[in-house]
Amino acid sequence: MTDSVIRARRTSEPQAKGDRSPRGAGRRRRRLHASGLPWILPALVLGIGLIYYCIGYTGYISLLNWDGLSPEPEWVALHNYLRIFQDPVFWKAVWHTAVFFVVTFGLQTLLGLVFAVMMHSKIKLGVLYKVIVFVPVVLAPAIMAPVFRQLFAANGQFNWLLEHIGLGFLAQPWIGQESTALPVIMVITIWQWTGLTFVLYFAAMSQIDQSMIEAARIDGAGNIRTLVSIIWPSVRGTTVALAILSAIGALKTFDVPWLVTIAGPNNATQFLGTYIYQTTIQLAHAGYGAALSVILLIVALVMAIVFQTAGRERNAEKNPVERGTN
Amino acid sequence: MFEVRRWWGKALLQLAATVFVLPFLFPLIVMVQGSFAGAGWGNYSAVLGVPGFFQFFLNSAIIALGVIVLVYVVTMLASYGFAKLHIRAREVYFWMLLVCLTLPEVVLLTPLFATTQQLGLYNTYLSVILPLAALQVPFAVLLTRNFINGLPDEMFEAARVDGANSFRGFLYLVIPLTRPIAAAVLIFTLIGAWNDYLMPLVFLQSQSMQTITLVPQFFVGEFSNDQTKVLASAVLTAIPEIVAYLCLQGLFERGLSAGAIK
Numbered sequence: 001m002t003d004s005v006i007r008a009r010r011t012s013e014p015q016a017k018g019d020r021s022p023r024g025a026g027r028r029r030r031r032l033h034a035s036g037l038p039w040i041l042p043a044l045v046l047g048i049g050l051i052y053y054c055i056g057y058t059g060y061i062s063l064l065n066w067d068g069l070s071p072e073p074e075w076v077a078l079h080n081y082l083r084i085f086q087d088p089v090f091w092k093a094v095w096h097t098a099v100f101f102v103v104t105f106g107l108q109t110l111l112g113l114v115f116a117v118m119m120h121s122k123i124k125l126g127v128l129y130k131v132i133v134f135v136p137v138v139l140a141p142a143i144m145a146p147v148f149r150q151l152f153a154a155n156g157q158f159n160w161l162l163e164h165i166g167l168g169f170l171a172q173p174w175i176g177q178e179s180t181a182l183p184v185i186m187v188i189t190i191w192q193w194t195g196l197t198f199v200l201y202f203a204a205m206s207q208i209d210q211s212m213i214e215a216a217r218i219d220g221a222g223n224i225r226t227l228v229s230i231i232w233p234s235v236r237g238t239t240v241a242l243a244i245l246s247a248i249g250a251l252k253t254f255d256v257p258w259l260v261t262i263a264g265p266n267n268a269t270q271f272l273g274t275y276i277y278q279t280t281i282q283l284a285h286a287g288y289g290a291a292l293s294v295i296l297l298i299v300a301l302v303m304a305i306v307f308q309t310a311g312r313e314r315n316a317e318k319n320p321v322e323r324g325t326n
Numbered sequence: 327m328f329e330v331r332r333w334w335g336k337a338l339l340q341l342a343a344t345v346f347v348l349p350f351l352f353p354l355i356v357m358v359q360g361s362f363a364g365a366g367w368g369n370y371s372a373v374l375g376v377p378g379f380f381q382f383f384l385n386s387a388i389i390a391l392g393v394i395v396l397v398y399v400v401t402m403l404a405s406y407g408f409a410k411l412h413i414r415a416r417e418v419y420f421w422m423l424l425v426c427l428t429l430p431e432v433v434l435l436t437p438l439f440a441t442t443q444q445l446g447l448y449n450t451y452l453s454v455i456l457p458l459a460a461l462q463v464p465f466a467v468l469l470t471r472n473f474i475n476g477l478p479d480e481m482f483e484a485a486r487v488d489g490a491n492s493f494r495g496f497l498y499l500v501i502p503l504t505r506p507i508a509a510a511v512l513i514f515t516l517i518g519a520w521n522d523y524l525m526p527l528v529f530l531q532s533q534s535m536q537t538i539t540l541v542p543q544f545f546v547g548e549f550s551n552d553q554t555k556v557l558a559s560a561v562l563t564a565i566p567e568i569v570a571y572l573c574l575q576g577l578f579e580r581g582l583s584a585g586a587i588k
Contacts (some may be wrong), residue, residue: 036411039492040419043404043463046396050460051426057437068436111346118343121328129347131572136350138571140521142539143563146546146556147357157356191350223328252430255523259542273432281528286436293433300428 055297061290068286080291090292093270096182100271101250104189105243111190112197112242113235117227119198120205130202134195141192145259149175152184152260178268181261185269188256193249197242204238205231244307251300272296361558369558376548378534383566385451385530386520386537392455393519394512397462401511404463405470406500410482411492420471427464431457431524442529453529454537458519466511473507474500509577520567538563 062080066073084090115133119126136144151157152174159171174180208231216230254273257263263274272292280289330336361369373379407413408420434457442448477499485495526537533544541563542556549555 036407036413036416036492039407039411039496040404040413042400043423043467044419046400046456046460047423047426047463050456051429051434052422053441054434054437055429057440058433061436068439115343115346117328118339118346121330121339123340123343126343129343131575132347132354133350135354135568135571138517138521138567139564140523140539140567142521142523143542143560144353144357146542146553146560147353147360150360150553150557151353151356157352157360161352191353194350217329223330227328248428251428252432254430254432259523273430276432277435277524280436290436293436296430297433300430301425304425304428 058290058293058297061286062294064287064290066287067284068280069284073287076287080288081295083288084291084295089267089270089275090272090295092267093272093275096269097250097253097271099182100186100189100253101247103186104193104250105246107186107190108194108197108246109239109242111194112201113227113232115194115198116201116205117231119202130198133198136192137195139192141188141255142259144188144192145256148184148188148260175261176265178265181265181268185257185260188260189249189253192256193246196245200238200242201235204235208234240310247303247307248300251296251303272299357557357560357564361554361561363557364554369554370562372549372555373545373559373562376545381534382536382538382541382544382563385535386539388451389454389458389526389537390516390519392451393459393462394515396455396459397466397515398508398511400459400463401466401470402500402504402508403496404467405474405504406492406496408467408471409474409477410479410495420467423464423467425464426461427468429461431461431522434461435524435528439528448529449531449535451535454522454525458522458525462515462518465514469510470504470507473504477503506580509580513574513577516570 061073063075063077064073065076065079119130123129154173154176156174158174159168162168162171172180174184212234213226213230216226221229252273253271254277257269257271258274258277261269263270263278273296276289276292276296279285279292328339330339363369365372404423408416413419438453438457439448442450442453447453481499482495485499486492490498521539522537523539526540530536530540536544541559545556545559
């Protein structure tokens with residue numbers, strides 16, 4: 001791969017060499033002249049080659065009635081898509097995804113922000129606390145799933161804890177009933193990702209000009225006022241980035257609901273990812289699963305466009321200040 | 327940030343921080359405590375005694391390494407191309423890559439399953455490494471391109487005036503200067519590849535190929551749902567991740583923030 005890149009470079013060599021003009025004239029050239037296509041080619045082959053191939057293939061399968069194995073699938077055109085819109089489980093999954101995004105993003109932002117402020121306030125044992133909050137980020141959800149299944153079981157440690165702090169009347173089979181299964185999934189997700197939110201906010205806060213905070217203090221702003229009026233607006237860029245990560249994460253949710261509650265009970269923790277998996281692999285309705293995948297892709301795409309416009313506004317707002325750490 | 331002068335204010339803040347941390351610690355305590363229930367250390371020796379237990383770690387390491395190398399090479403080349411070289415319709419290509427950023431891996435299952443079967447790649451490391459790398463590349467390119475965009479063009483022109491072609495510019499400027507962002511890419515890719523569950527679940531059928539994320543499931547079968555041993559296996563698989571994090575902690579935080587601040 002590298003060889004061909006070097007060769008491609010050589011062909012454009014004379015152009016580059018001939019550029020030893022004296023300073024001044026035409027020096028304001030934004031980019032080097034050699035073509036960059038060979039450089040991005042490996043990424044395009046891997047990304048577009050593999051992923052777009054799969055998307056195209058999925059689009060084709062979505063028009064079939066196919067179990068994923070039989071050599072002669074039946075062509076059903078758009079029938080799978082028509083079925084989706086009358087499928088109550090699909091709408092349940094969409095609703096769960098939306099609720100899941102709003103709740104996890106909101107709580108993670110709040111917790112991460114507050115914890116980052118605390119860690120910037122000369123706390124003893126701060127290093128240890130930071131490690132404890134961040135460790136869940138690196139642990140695989142698949143590995144933690146059995147722990148949480150036990151933790152939230154009817155005779156699990158969470159109920160035990162409730163009883164010992166005098167809240168025994170709240171004890172219930174958390175993952176076994178429809179009303180609490182989804183909140184449990186959200187709690188696990190928040191437990192897992194708050195560390196990342198915290199680290200990003202912590203870094204963003206180190207960038208805030210200290211004199212601004214001091215000025216606010218001299219003007220009589222208290223701790224809460226400083227947090228709301230100075231710190232929160234200063235880390236807006238991080239908040240937007242985290243919103244994007246959370247939204248993508250919500251659409252991709254699979255491991256936790258699948259391993260902790262198997263998308264149940266009665267679809268109470270069904271997400272698009274788990275539903276596609278169930279339909280395709282377990283029920284062997286590859287055609288229908290593919291149609292669901294295409295819909296999921298369209299949702300993701302629409303979101304990407306929304307983010308891109310939001311991101312543009314952000315960049316336009318605060319470009320020159322952003323750089324200069326490294 | 328918070329300013330507290332009185333002793334009780336300090337104590338209150340310390341208490342608040344401690345109370346905040348406890349729920350994060352709780353599941354970890356439950357995991358360790360549960361793994362010692364019943365047979366105590368016996369749970370661990372039972373888990374370690376299962377033939378091929380080490381193989382899970384080896385498989386995870388091979389897959390993570392493969393994904394990291396592939397993502398790093400592809401990302402550095404592409405980000406440099408996107409940021410500093412002339413490409414016709416550059417933004418079109420960039421957008422085509424960015425679209426993949428939002429792609430949930432479950433979408434790839436059926437086509438990849440059919441394709442790997444046909445190519446004879448099913449149940450090989452490659453059948454997991456390639457899609458995982460493909461899914462990581464868009465985010466890595468996004469981070470790295472932004473970072474390289476911030477490097478001054480004058481530097482690259484100066485290198486060219488001194489007779490360096492783009493490849494030497496890449497080798498002697500881009501590679502050393504992008505270390506902070508490369509750390510971020512490395513970390514995101516490592517977490518993503520090491521912790522992935524779905525791809526190994528579908529594409530690695532024989533036990534000798536499977537990764538650590540499939541360990542709990544394997545032990546549920548092996549010990550007919552003896553929770554203590556399942557938890558012991560969870561602790562054993564979590565330890566390398568925690569150790570890796572503690573060793574890379576500085577790099578972790580610097581890398582994450584280098585990516586975030588842009």
